[in-house]
Amino acid sequence: MSQINLTINGESVQAESGMTILAAARAAGIYIPTLCHHTELDSYGSCRLCVVEIGSGERKKVVASCLYQVAEGLVVETESEKIKGFRRTILNLLMHRWDKIPAELLERYGAKSQERFVDNMTYCILCGLCVRYCHEIKGANVLGFIGRGTIRQVVIFPNQSAKYCADCCPDDMECLDFCPTGVINSHYYGARPADGQKLPHAHPVCINEDMNILEIFERVGNV
């Protein structure tokens, strides 16, 4: 590991090679908002809330700070007008999926509900934290994404759940703690049984109410 010198918002910051801009900024006490990042999991780059501008003049570009690594002499801006505008747009959209986004975040970037966006209150912001926790930490692949665009959602694969959940997470459904919106709890169908028993399908599903879950399982070959 070698030391890297960069500039964030005009301040000189030291970081170690291999660190992301996000990690370097946070270590220096500089705020960058995130929704899909967790220090225990690999970066995923889905929410784009952590975007920052790097470079200067004509060569400026916007990158996801949770993915982009520091480099010697890198110049970073975390709150330029362009970046605030990006975050405002992302939050404007997310407000139509999750109406409990922290108010301070909305206020900070001037986000407001937009008539042109249709409400799709799934309370799932598609951050993938539950999916990645199951895959990366438990090695289980019980949860996954299906669909694209507006019909993208998180689903449980029942056969996998029956095979892994009770053994991988014997005391608690550990993925529940990773859901920032709590939706995975509210769709938790089936209670944990008394000690020692195992339930095959005691698991949350994050359902888009407009979709028929059986159709989804049929599509992915799990029924």
Ligand code: SF4
């Ligand atoms: S409870 Fe099941 S889906 Fe959740 S992390 Fe554990 S193994 Fe994965």
Ligand code: SF4
């Ligand atoms: S269910 Fe929760 S943790 Fe999983 S993708 Fe949706 S918001 Fe993220």
Ligand code: FES
């Ligand atoms: S935290 Fe970087 S894309 Fe979500």
